[in-house]
Amino acid sequence: MKYSSSIITLAVLVSACSGPVSEELVKQDNVAAVSGWQVDFLDEFDTFNTENWQDQMIWVNQEDQCYVPDNQFNTREVSDGTLKLRVIDLGKKRPCNNISKHGEKHHDTQYVAGRIASKNRKEFIKGKWTARLKVENSGQSGMFPAWWLLGALNNEAPVQEADETVCWPMTGSGEIDIFEHHSDGGPDHYAARAITSLGYCDGGDWQALMLVQAATLGEYHDYSVELLGNDIIFRLDGIEVYRNSKDEDQFPEPLFAILNFAKINDSPMTQNWTMEVDWVKHEVWR
Structure with a gap:
């Protein structure tokens, strides 16, 4: 059995003062020393792994672009160890087959983009999600790149399981935004929030639990959220920037x-837009 040097030192000191230290005590100290966040999912984007992700074609928030699958028009490229999600101006309007959750078909548009989800691939209760990413040329009008979480019982496309029947943002279809860049606020900032459910379909408060944080978006940063008990803790490069604590489990x-x-x-x-993602991981506290 191996123990860390600090624990061995502690055992020797205690033994010298008060007699032999039981092996069970050393075991307990060793377990405490190694407890913490442990990675149970990591994607470093060497390839586009369909066991981890799927393209998601959906029309939400009256967005102007059309999501397309399979890296059409270079909107979802994986190369050189990173994922690049882009908005591309095709220069001419084309039909779009994206459908809203209310059954509306997207209007014709000249803009196409990439969107991926780990839905029915990698889903976790609580824990810590982190992505290392950057966004070039932030602050251009209309930009809206995002890294976020959604409840696995959400009833929006694609509906692939019988239990995907819960409307946003009711429990089962809750939303946490780890990183969102709204260009109308200028460059080099992002928003992080937990959506507060108002108790009915499409009833969500976006502002009550929101942080707006400065960051140099053109450089890589680690954007994470931890769900521990009832606490929701947002971190930028490992440093806590916002904490939401409530009596109930949201x-x-x-x-x-x-x-x-x-x-x-x-x-x-004026130019194509790119969000580049180095890796995504989920961790569990043990």
């Missing part, structure tokens, strides 16, 4: 992850 359900780049208004694009 997110008891399994959550899946989403990465997407949207366009939220009809402003013309």
Whole structure:
């Protein structure tokens, strides 16, 4: 049996003062020393792993772009160990087959983009989600890249399991936004929030539990959220920037992850937009 040097030193000191130290005591100290966050899912984007992710084609928030699958138009490229999600201006409007949760078909648009989800692939109850990512040329009008979580019982497309019947943002379909860049606030900032359910379908408070945080978005940062008990803790590069504590458990359900780049208004694009993701991981506390 091996023990850390600090524990061996502690055992020797205690033994010298008060007699032999039991092996059970050393075991307990050793367990305490190694407890903490342990990785149970990691994707470093060497390839696009369909056991971890699927493309998600959906129309939400009246967004102007059309999500397309299979890296069409280079909107979801995996190369050189990173994932690149892009909004691309095709220069000419084309039909879009994205459907809203109310059954509306997206209008024709010249903009296409990438969106992936770990729905029905990697879903976890609580724990810690982290993504290392950057967004180039932030602050351009209409930009809306995001890294976020959604309840696994959500009833929006694709519906693939019989229990996916819960409307947003009711329990089972709750939302946590780890990183969202709204360009209308200018460059180099992002929002992090937990959506407060108002108790009915489509009833969500976006503002009550929101942090707006400065960051140099063109450089890589680690954006994470921890769910421990009833606490929701947001971190930037490992440093706590916001904590939400309540008496009740707001997110008891399994959550899946989403990465997407949207366009939220009809402003013309002066260049293509890219969110580059180095890795995504989930950890469990043990």
